[in-house]
Amino acid sequence: MRYHPLTCVFRIYQLIRNSLFVGIFLFIIKRNSDFWLFEYGRFVFVGAILLRLIYIIVSWFVETYEWKERAFHIKKGIFVKHSSTIPFSRIQNVTRHTTLFHKIFGLTSITFETAMDGEDDAITFHVVSKQYAAFLLDLVKVEESQVPEVEEKKETEPQVEEVKESVNRVITNRNIHFEPSKRDLFKASFTSLSFLAIIPIVTALYDLFGPLIPDSEQYEGVFYQIMNNRWVIFLLSIIAVVIAVIIGILRTFSRYGRYRISSNDTHIYIDRGLLAETHFAIEKQKIQGLEIEQTLMKRIFGLAEVKLISSASPQSEEHTVSINSLYPFLPLKRAYQLIEELLPDYHVSESMNRLTKVSMYIKLIKPSWIWIIATLGLIYFKPAIFQIDAAWWLLSLTLLVIVIVNRMLDYLHTKYLISDDQLQWWHGGLTSRMFITKRKRVVEMSYSQSMLQKFFDLVSISTMNRSTPTRIETIDDVPLDFAKTFQDWYLHRQKDTTYQQNG
The missing domain is CATH 1.20.58 (Methane Monooxygenase Hydroxylase; Chain G, domain 1)
Incomplete structure (x- = not known):
C-alpha cells in the first residue's frame, strides 16, 4: 500500500x-x-x-509498504528498485513526532528503529493519522501466536474499529513517574542557558537585514547621542537581558512542556513538547545500559541527565534534544530514584571505589598532545592578543591550566564498582558521566597497559555494548588487581540465564 x-x-x-x-x-x-x-x-x-x-x-x-509474516516489507526507488524487510522482532525503539505541520492537519509521524546497520535500519511514516499510528504500534507488539487472530479480524471487521481498539490498548496501563513542575521548567531555562539563544538570533538578523540598513553617516548624530547617554545604554541593556530571558523561557517551555515519563511492565515512554510533540517508546528488555551525565553547569545546580542506551540509533535529525533521554534537568537523587522505578533490575550505588593517588600522578605527568601542538603553533605564529605582541604565551598557559584542572577533576570524579551482575563507573573532567550496564549486556571486555601504567601497576579497562554505533566505554588508570577481578567477574556471565542475543 x-x-x-x-x-x-x-x-x-x-x-x-x-x-x-x-x-x-x-x-x-x-x-x-x-x-x-x-x-x-x-x-x-x-x-x-x-x-x-x-x-x-x-x-x-x-514507494510502497506492507506487513506480513511479522515484518514490514518496503519497496522504493525510481530508477533503481530497492526492497527491504524489517522484522518486528528487530524493532528496538518507537518514536512519534508531531510538528506544527502535523497539528494543522491532525496527523503525526512515527518511526520504528532497529539495531540493523545501513539505510534500512528504520522505517518512517512521515504522515499518518494518530489512530493509524496507534494501530501500527499495537501491530508491532502482537505476539506471534496472535497473528492469525489479528489477520482474521482484519478480514471480518472494519479497519476503523480495529484502530480504535488499538488506541485503547496503547494508552492504558501506564504508571506516570515524572512530570516537571513550572518551577522545574524555570530552573531548566537558566541551567540550559537557553536565553543565550538571542545572540545567534540577533547575529542572523543583522546578517540578513544588514544590507538594508542605511549608511552610518545618515544616523551618526542619533547614534552618537545614544552612546553618550549612560541611562539610555543601561535601559537598552536591561531590555535586551529581559528579552533574552523571555526567549529562553519560551524555548524551554516549548521544548519540555507537557513532559511526561511513564512506563508499564514492558516499555518506557517519554512524551514531551508543546508546539512540536515527541513520543518515544523503548522496550525495557532491549535497554543495553544507562548513562548519567553532568555538565559543569548542571553539577553546580545538582542536576543530571539520564540517557537510555539501546541497540538502535534514535532518528533525531529534527530534534535538538536527544529523544532517548529522560528529563535532562533531573535532581541527581531523583535521577537515581527514577532509574530504579523504571528499571527495577538496576540499582544505583552511591558508594563506589575511588582511584589511588598513584593514578592522580599518572594523569598529571601524561603528555597533553593538544597543549603541545597548540603551543608549537603559538610559538611559530606568535599572534598578537589584544594588540599585545608578547601575550601569545598567555594562551598556552591558560590551555595548560585547563588541561590540568580537567585531569584533576577526572581523578576526583572517577569511581568504579562491580556488583552481582552490574557494572557501574563514573568518570570525566569538566563533564562527567556515569555508565551503568548489566553483565549480560557486555559483549566484550579488555584491558591494556601503556609503559607508564605498567611501571605503576595500572591499566585501562574497556567494555563493548551493542549500540549504533557500538558503545565502547573506557576507564583509565585503575589498579591491576581490580582489572583481574573484573575479568573474573565477566567470565561468570554464563550465570545470567536471562541473556538474549537480540536484547
Whole structure:
C-alpha cells in the first residue's frame, strides 16, 4: 500500500523550509550581485528545486509498504528498485513526532528503529493519522501466536474499529513517574542557558537585514547621542537581558512542556513538547545500559541527565534534544530514584571505589598532545592578543591550566564498582558521566597497559555494548588487581540465564 497522500505535501513543506534561507540569500540579499557564482547559483537553485519537486511526486507513486509474516516489507526507488524487510522482532525503539505541520492537519509521524546497520535500519511514516499510528504500534507488539487472530479480524471487521481498539490498548496501563513542575521548567531555562539563544538570533538578523540598513553617516548624530547617554545604554541593556530571558523561557517551555515519563511492565515512554510533540517508546528488555551525565553547569545546580542506551540509533535529525533521554534537568537523587522505578533490575550505588593517588600522578605527568601542538603553533605564529605582541604565551598557559584542572577533576570524579551482575563507573573532567550496564549486556571486555601504567601497576579497562554505533566505554588508570577481578567477574556471565542475543 502507498503512504498517506499528504506525505507529498509534508516533503514539499520540508523542502521549502530547508531551502528558504538559500533562496532569500540568492534572490533578495544578493539580487543585484553580478558575481558569476550567484548568477549561476540562481539557475542551479531553481533547477534543483524543480527536480526535487518532481522526485517527491513520482516517489509517492513508487514507494510502497506492507506487513506480513511479522515484518514490514518496503519497496522504493525510481530508477533503481530497492526492497527491504524489517522484522518486528528487530524493532528496538518507537518514536512519534508531531510538528506544527502535523497539528494543522491532525496527523503525526512515527518511526520504528532497529539495531540493523545501513539505510534500512528504520522505517518512517512521515504522515499518518494518530489512530493509524496507534494501530501500527499495537501491530508491532502482537505476539506471534496472535497473528492469525489479528489477520482474521482484519478480514471480518472494519479497519476503523480495529484502530480504535488499538488506541485503547496503547494508552492504558501506564504508571506516570515524572512530570516537571513550572518551577522545574524555570530552573531548566537558566541551567540550559537557553536565553543565550538571542545572540545567534540577533547575529542572523543583522546578517540578513544588514544590507538594508542605511549608511552610518545618515544616523551618526542619533547614534552618537545614544552612546553618550549612560541611562539610555543601561535601559537598552536591561531590555535586551529581559528579552533574552523571555526567549529562553519560551524555548524551554516549548521544548519540555507537557513532559511526561511513564512506563508499564514492558516499555518506557517519554512524551514531551508543546508546539512540536515527541513520543518515544523503548522496550525495557532491549535497554543495553544507562548513562548519567553532568555538565559543569548542571553539577553546580545538582542536576543530571539520564540517557537510555539501546541497540538502535534514535532518528533525531529534527530534534535538538536527544529523544532517548529522560528529563535532562533531573535532581541527581531523583535521577537515581527514577532509574530504579523504571528499571527495577538496576540499582544505583552511591558508594563506589575511588582511584589511588598513584593514578592522580599518572594523569598529571601524561603528555597533553593538544597543549603541545597548540603551543608549537603559538610559538611559530606568535599572534598578537589584544594588540599585545608578547601575550601569545598567555594562551598556552591558560590551555595548560585547563588541561590540568580537567585531569584533576577526572581523578576526583572517577569511581568504579562491580556488583552481582552490574557494572557501574563514573568518570570525566569538566563533564562527567556515569555508565551503568548489566553483565549480560557486555559483549566484550579488555584491558591494556601503556609503559607508564605498567611501571605503576595500572591499566585501562574497556567494555563493548551493542549500540549504533557500538558503545565502547573506557576507564583509565585503575589498579591491576581490580582489572583481574573484573575479568573474573565477566567470565561468570554464563550465570545470567536471562541473556538474549537480540536484547
